[in-house]
Amino acid sequence: MKVAVFSAKKYDQEAFSQWADTNLKFVYFESRLNLESVKLAQGCHAICAFVNDDLSAPVLTQLSAIGIEMIALRCAGFNNVDLTAAKELSIRVARVPAYSPEAVAEHTLAMMLTLNRKLHKAYNRVRDDNFSLEGLLGFNMHGKTVGLIGTGRIGLATARIIKGFGCKLLCYDVQEQPELAGHYTSLSQLYEQSDILSLHCPLTPQTHHMINANSLAQMKDGVMLINTSRGALIDTKAVINSLKSRKIGYLGLDVYEQEADIFFENLSEQMIDDDVFKRLLTFPNVLITGHQAFFTKEAMQQISQITSDNLVSYASGQLNGNELTH
Template sequence: MHVVVFSTKPYDRQFLEAANAGDGGRHRLVFLEARLSAETAGLAKGAEAVCAFVNDHVDAPVLEAFAGMGIRLLALRSAGFNNVDLVAARRLGLTVARVPAYSPESVAEHTVAMMLSLNRRIHRAYNRVREGNFALDGLLGFDMHGRTVGVVGTGRIGLAVARIMRGFGCTVVAHDPVPSEGGLAMGLDYLSMEDLLARSDIVTLHCPLTPATRHLIDAAAVARMRRGAMLVNTSRGAIVDTRAAIAGLKSGQVGLLGLDVYEEEADLFFEDLSDQMLQDDIFARLLTFPNVLVTAHQAFFTTEALTAIAETTIANITSFAETGRATHEVSTEKLA
């Protein structure tokens, strides 16, 4: 198939080309740096499929443009699909495929790295030592052993985090509307969201972005947290109401905040903006807090994860080319 790949970085090209070669090199991949939007959709003219990433904007006008060009498949190289208008895709007869799982350990390990860095102020210590400051004031942490970690969302990533934190000697509690078989097999103590927030020294988010989870951590949720608790989000940015988190930081209700995702990240992440002034005042405010650690959506960024993402994406395209169905289609059957 002729596939146009939007939001391409050098590593995307490297891993997708390797996966395509491993599949016999049967697909023609055209790589574009441009982010997908209504303004750039026309760049896919002549393609049979489009490959998009998490910050590409795939709304009804984009999908209508694709349908008019004869494009039949949207292959997402991500697990999430909240950036796609699935109702429009179904109406237009476009198949949407995704990568449901790649390397849960990559995200889980990054999550724990953020917890440890925040707790022991590694990011602050690193900068101090480079400036010749070897004082320990302001770097006091706490033992992870014996603390309670609340895992919100017990899919593969959440369970991987739970296993790691148990290894630290933490008590792990969980919240999920539908407790997973893996979580039950681990003997996780499932709580209501309110009870989890009240009991946890560390709250870590691993749920998909849906209407029900948008701003799951809002002002009311922050108020229910144990005072001074740590909050880490490596799932989707809009699960946390950033304004509420900032208010919690200012009041001391939120003691430590780690974000690998941000609700307005589409205008920031995956780009080098080092020679520009930040235009997002809320994000800029976040960066002023010494007890906040932000990484730019890199939790997935390991060799193993990128290999799995590329191979699954190519497998989806190949399956669609051969059968008219992708291996991992996003179901739109229940959409009106």
């Protein structure tokens, strides 16, 4: 089966080369999938897509027209897929529901510690022979209250690490984990009591812009906010206003609502036209990474293996539980 892999980087090719089934032939395209690039999948039976590929109804219609019957997402999130249209077009969609949740959890903690202890600033100072401690004062994580919104596999992995720091843990999720019994509370109480708040929930119509002017107003002054989940969970303009008013004391983002035109590319020689994103970069208490929380050797191995397994299952007419449509 011939598979067109969109948004493919060198590291994707290296990962898939380790797990490629002899019945799968991957064709790699660096282009993101959209209405203009659909034609690259001509002659393929399936495509492999990533988080910022366009899988809206118009694109799916074009994919169906050229004979694409299967979409293998090499990610857990699927908010970029019009599942209703996919079902109507009889296009199968499968995802990677979980891959090394510890990778994202550890990156979450790395962002917390970097912002708190200002490690990024200290690194640059020392390289300039500046050993002053002025402006580098942090706080003990031990004893602080950390609120987690979303306690799926990544949230649960984050909770385990947080407990090891001696933090007080508060959680919110519509589906509670037995392991975290006693830590769940209401969303309003979590907002009010958390010194650090970290997002680990999927993007749905209900969670879109859940961090907004209203929810921010309920939080402690100087709160630390971390998002390694999906960019659109946050109303970025509201967050900027809260940074300006000092309501938010620290902001760590591995995702951004309009990241599709920015992340995963080297834009160092270009002008970025996104004024909102550029405004975020002006704040000294904001740390942004380019959607790299998942990016470990172990996670890449699991992503490529499960994605390949999903394609092989489809080719053999089997279901393996990772399907979103069938």
